[in-house]
Amino acid sequence: MSAVHTAITTAEQQHRIYKAFDWIIIPIVVLVIIGANHIHAMLTMGDWDFWIDWKDRRWWVTVTPIALIFFPAALHYILWNNFRLPFGATLATAGLLIGEWANRIANFVGWAYFPLNMVVPAEIIPMALCLDAILLISRSLTMTGVLGAMLWGIIFYPANWVIIAPFHVPIEYNGTMMSLADLIGYNYVRTGTPEYIRIIEEGTLRTFGEDVTPVSAFFAGFISVGAYFLWLGIGKWFGLTTWMKRV
């Protein structure tokens, strides 16, 4: 390589190059996070996120936070340890929501003709803000994992109360009691309806109250703590700057 290592001579040039680098690298990072996090999310918790009737009081509350903490944790490791950027979770969740909304409107509504209020994605930004805020305040990935990841799981359902409440209103239809979400689901029978019957419609999951949701939320928080630390490790691995002569 050349003996002279630098390509510039003035601080002004350096500043201009740094800005140019930011302008090109930010869209790259955002786009890859939308793509990678979305394919991960849709294939690990997608069925719950696609449909209003799948947003039940136990499985949705449990599966979604656990599946969605993977990328925030990996990004926390990469962005915080290397760049001291504390917004990995918000970046991951906001990116995911951009991907989800674009697809739900253009394809679920615009192509498959489902009503939009049947396919609205879950709200996940509040959890990410809490996770990032705890990292920012504590400056510790360990504290963020213990406190933030637990909070991540616990507040998922409350964060969605406003969206979900109208659809969980109990109604009586042809002599059978069900939620409004169920009624919408039965009017739009999908190939996923048999799995809905097998997974969501099972008796004990269909309660309208009691302690199912808080128990599920705490369980989701508990598993999210473990998943957060596991994915810190995976983020560390993906962030390694390894070079090899041959592969």
Next chain:
Amino acid sequence: MSTPSEAMSGDISKGLIGGKRIAIIFFAVLAVMMAWRVYQQLFAWDMGMDSFEPEFQTYWMNLLYGQWIVEFVLAAVIWGYLLKTRDKDVFNITPQEELKRMFTLLAWLFCYVWIVYWAASFFAEQDASWHQVTVRDTDFTPSHIVLFYGTMPAYILAGVGAFLYARTRLPQFAENISIPFLVAVVGPFMILPNVGLNEWGHTFWFMEELFTAPLHWGFVVLGWTALGLGGLLIQVVLRMITLTQLDGEVLVTEHMNDEDGSKSGY
């Protein structure tokens, strides 16, 4: 993508991004994706529901064959061009030239991730909406023909192109193989062979009623590998720091934000 901009000949720090080439990449990819999506809107429900109908052969299988031909030709041309025009004196280029080429690599990566978005986000989840209202009678559904055999080969073209560009034109990447770069290109590439597992499973079990079925988790794990771009980003940043160092400036290339150099905060 080899000429960033005309302004480059003066001050090296000006015009590095090459706004024109980024705009061309952005709108060219957008146009192709929109064309696919409009084609689906026009012909999926009317001509794509029954693979035994002659219309299906006309509108969808011919699209598939056309895509394959275009993809093989583009791969041969683009990858062949990159290899044929490789810099045979890559270890003796000036830092200014290396800086220019680094930004060209970033343009390649922008092209790659822009297509990755359409494949892994837009058209991948679209597939769920299709299979929730139709029962498949073929592996080559209107959503699969675009997703698996259109957008995925497209990002493979760009990803391998980016990798070859770095290997043939940037000294650091020519001297050694960047493992995170390799992971970020080969992992998503392997999603295409994983389609074989997907179709094999669907042929036996007809699992389209559950998008989160374990049969689909191969896509999940391989999708994670896109995070390898994080390691590549750090490699690029470290090199950029060297290339933009001022006289007398102290280089900080490890634990960039830790005051005492330790792994604080973990």
